[in-house]
């Protein structure tokens with residue numbers, strides 16, 4: 001489909017530091033790519049002349065037109081487990097609450113949870129996410145149906161390695177030609193994956209020419225366990241095993257020394273910062289301001305909905321900034337625009353899709369969202385960047401386009417029956433909790 005988005009306020013996320021960040025303008029989409037982004041009426045006229053009737057026109061008056069958000073660390077099927085266990089520490093949360101119920105979750109339960117997660121994300125303007133979970137084949141299936149871009153990470157873990165093999169093969173077989181689904185290799189964490197299994201995952205990521213997605217240095221307990229087991233801290237262990245030489249996306253990274261940060265910068269490791277999950281599980285505060293100063297690419301993730309408890313990237317962006325400010329007692333760190341970069345361009349870089357995603361420019365993939373600014377909590381309009389990060393909600397997202405397809409229009413999902421997705425999730429969790 002060809003789409004002309006007219007009269008919007010365009011926030012392309014690719015302007016030089018000293019230039020205005022947004023302008024009144026228009027955007028054209030041909031097929032699954034952006035064909036122009038411009039303030040010139042002549043570009044609109046040319047686009048209309050070229051496509052005549054074969055063109056959907058969206059009036060974006062009163063809306064910000066910006067790249068879809070990129071959530072670089074989540075477990076979307078865990079939306080099914082939202083609220084089942086709160087207010088306990090990470091290891092107790094995993095051992096006593098999450099893992100026992102996950103043991104009863106197979107392909108279908110994960111498919112149902114993933115559909116709910118995909119629906120929530122699309123309606124909030126997230127167009128790409130990086131996932132890690134068992135049965136990533138089901139997450140991939142849900143994503144194709146929803147029309148959201150997914151990077152699924154079948155996950156190496158000592159106690160489920162046979163399943164890992166099966167899962168990545170299934171994803172590879174079924175989705176290798178997908179326009180929306182691609183794969184990273186997951187390594188759950190150092191404390192759940194032996195060096196031998198890690199090396200196996202690394203070899204596989206090399207064969208498949210893809211990156212590694214890992215939980216890293218999330219808690220003090222993890223740091224202690226890794227030190228006792230390997231006589232090294234988690235980052236030193238990644239270096240010793242050699243994993244750091246693969247393109248790596250490391251989630252959390254709460255306990256990072258200055259040396260660890262230097263190692264990440266030197267090895268181009270990207271970080272997924274998950275402030276709300278780290279706060280809720282009282283894991284700690286990642287030294288993000290230091291990482292950014294050292295040149296580490298930092299993106300934003302929500303983590304799973306059962307440790308957050310939502311997949312709302314607007315809320316996450318706001319928390320990302322506020323937490324770093326109070327932690328450093330410095331209101332200047334993590335500016336609103338920096339946070340927007342983390343949720344768009346930095347996210348794209350973290351998944352090796354720089355220039356293709358997280359940006360509005362000619363030739364980029366058409367993942368575009370319209371945010372309605374005609375709302376009381378967004379008035380008066382003085383600084384739209386500030387309003388996006390500090391005042392906006394997921395429910396302000398009006399229209400969502402992924403890969404050139406309109407998947408949310410006037411706040412309604414066009415690809416899935418929203419009522420059925422919610423009802424299926426309710427029935428499934430009721431059954432899991434009552435067995």
Ligand SMILES: [Zn+2]
Pocket residue numbers: 073074075215251303304
């Ligand atoms: Zn996680």
